[in-house]
Amino acid sequence: MDLKKYKVFLASVDLGSFTKASIQLDYTPSGITHMMNALEDELGFQILTRGKNGVQLTENGARLVPILRELLRLEEDFSQTVSEINGLNAGTIRIGSYSSIAVHWLPGIIKSFQCDYPNINIKLMEGIRQEVVAWLDERKIDLGLMSYNPEMKFDWIPLKDDPMLAVLPLDHPLAKEKAYPIKNCESEDFIMPACGYDYDVVELFHNEKISPKIRYETFENYAALSMIECGLGMSVMNELITKGRICNVAKLPLQPRRHISLGIAVPNTEKLSPAAKKFITYCEKAF
Template identity: 30%
Template sequence: MIIEVNYMDITKYEVLLKVVDRGGLSQSAEDLGYTRSALSKMIASMEKEIGFPLVKRTRKGIVLNEEGERVVPLIRELLKVNTILEEEYLMIRGMSQGKLRIGSFPTMAYLLMPDILKGFNEIHPGIQIEVVEEHSLHQLETWLKQGIIDVALFSRESYHEFDWIPFMEEPYVALIPKACTLAEKEVISVEEMFDHKLILFKTQEGYDQDMMKFQEITAGTKEADYNTNSIYLVQKMVAYDNCVSIIPLSVAEDTAKWFPVEFRKLNTEVKRTIGFAVKHKENVSLTLREFLRYVKKARQMYIGK
């Protein structure tokens, strides 16, 4: 029995991944500049060529079926290799083009990415960059492992096995209203923070390892009055509802520029390390390699500020 293999064009693979990552045709069509029917036909054509379906339609949108779950990781690897090959062609011809997808916590994207993107674009204006914001660390980790994003900007956790490019280290501080009695102190104890109306940052997955350290100080005898995954709510609650919070120094400094709040050192020092994570540094595209090289340069400039 002879099996004929048809090698479809890369575009169909890219369309499939976009639809799966987005979970539907409407947003994918808008992102790619196609009509919904065009995308649907491309996926149907690809499934016909390979001889079996890869996706199924559910109430939540378009998702991979069992066969798709087996095939899509290989498709992602194929597209990565294709990207590396295309970039090599471009470099040989003396051109600088490419695409890069960065996942990040919203606060880090807001505070760090503008200067990094501006500087990188001045050197490599032909490279297209997409920044995807996500509150969930687990989601960012999953996207990075699956190749949905090329690099992730987040705080390092002890269990991480990603290749890591550190960018900055900073302590957590007490964020308090200007009129708060705690403002009279230069250093505030963690226990005192829990004695006030405390709001802490917490995702749907729970507290991260840094927040857990503050919880351990009280031996679990005290809890925050409010928990949220929105830094904007933290800022407003501290500024206008007499709450207090424990947040990273860079976020506190920015908050103090726009709201009637102050920040103080804590009697217990807990730091977080911010950086860029990649799946494997030795197996990245030229575009990502250039970006990571620039990040290392930008880090020195950031430290020197």
């Protein structure tokens, strides 16, 4: 079984291009084209369509993707188990994370881990909740650092609770108060982060039975903070998002107080690679 071809196939799918896959895997585009043609000949059916805009999966190719991801995960697990027996000297950990966690938590944890295991490669992907969940479902990542959802189908390892805050312009009438009533979001110009897909904010309003007066939507939280600084409205964010941002805004705890649980989601803790299990212990140790 030639796993090399399967790795090239998945890289081409993920990147949408033989050229991009060749750069990532250090092959020539013609070499990758030859490998994919050979793989299709072996399989007896087409798995990719080629065009000016890159490559796309065929229906049959799409059926193979989750199986091949699991196959390569098992191959990596085998390699890392052998490595663990020899002192964990090789392997790769694929991590998906919220940007705020990637900025404030992961650098220190990765540095500590790499000091002890310098030969373990770490690949980090940043995204919003929906992206991290999709990466976990597709097995593109081994673990996801995100917020807890009681309905999630993943195993959960809690790390830290993070308070939810109201973020206001400095000249806001409540800017110097000790807390901000959540109910006020119904009458304020509200700036919705993540273009309305911030699970934690949406879930907060759902639980409190509040319909915020949404005036603006942004994808990037830093843009929302800048808009608040200019007096365009207010928003609600978890505290970690607001850290390290140079903005003249007021940050107040909510009334009633609310927080989210941040931690690690994994498809199955029993099937984690040795390197991923070890990395999780470093995350837990950090808190």
